[in-house]
Amino acid sequence: MRERDLPHALEMVNGRIARAERLWLFLDYDGTLAELAPTPAVVEPDPDLADLLRRLSGHPKIRVSVVSGRRLAHVRELLPVEGILLAGSYGIEIQTPQGERIDRVDWEMVRPVLDELKPRWEALIEGREGFFLEDKGWTLAIHGRRADPGEADRVLAEARPMAQEAARKGDFRVLGGYKFLEIGPREADKGDSLEFLLAEFPMPGALLLFVGDEDKDEEAFEVIIEHGGIAVRVAPQECETLAHCRLEAPPVVRRWLETALESVGSDAG
Ligand SMILES: [Mg+2]
Secondary structure (H helix, E strand, O other): OOHHHHHHHHHHHHHHHHHOOEEEEEEOOEOOOEOOOOOOOOOOOOHHHHHHHHHHHHOOOEEEEEEOOOOHHHHHHHOOOOOOEEEEHHHOEEEOOOOOEEEOOOHHHHHHHHHHHHHHHHHHHOOOOOOEEEEOOOOEEEEOOOOOHHHHHHHHHHHHHHHHHHHOOOOEEEEEEOOEEEEEEOOOOHHHHHHHHHHHOOOOOEEEEEEEOOHHHHHHHHHHHHOOOEEEEEOOOOOOOOOOEEEOOHHHHHHHHHHHHHHOOOOOO
8 A cells, every 4th residue: 555545545445335235344343443442351342333333234235243352252242232243362253143153263172272371471471560461261462561672572582482382282373463472273363264254154246344453454454355355454654554545543443434334335336
């Protein structure tokens, strides 16, 4: 994406929505629909957001899915909206619009490996300022968001080989980010999950649209683009992305979704 083309890019995306017979939205939650919470454990449902998603999913031409790194139980609490598909833990655990639950990975394969690693990571961060461990059930993460950057690097450099050792005991992958390290099953990947959803719940002729704000969403962008869909990146500034266009922040995303709600199919032939 060339930033100077941004207004044109958004116009192109809006044009495709207006011409779409049907629209399938894939939306990330944190940093996309809602501002980032101070810690991922914070669960504060937003009635306005639930209302927006309810209206989107009530539109006869729109299907709504939320694909989040949070646990499904969290996502469900945050979005008490019937009729939308919720995918938690990067799409490993799914709740269909009919309320049916699908686990794509065997819990018994995952959990013993994480349970063995967990006390080692706990011991590593114990007594250190600015770190916390997040156990999401299917994945385990160390966050050093409020740690000194140098110390965060040192701690994560020690945590990584422990995770790699654990990862060899099953079909896992280790994901690193800024002040962040996570281990989870290989299927804990939004791109992989998107492939699964497209195959499992086909919506022929629908325009596919994915909106997300970080690296894990970029994996889904790759897949959505391969399927002829549209990727929208949420970021305050220009950034490295595969997306067709960029929106600055969650409030902008919400206003834009309102517009999409009104315009979808308005130009369809
Ligand atoms: Mg996000």
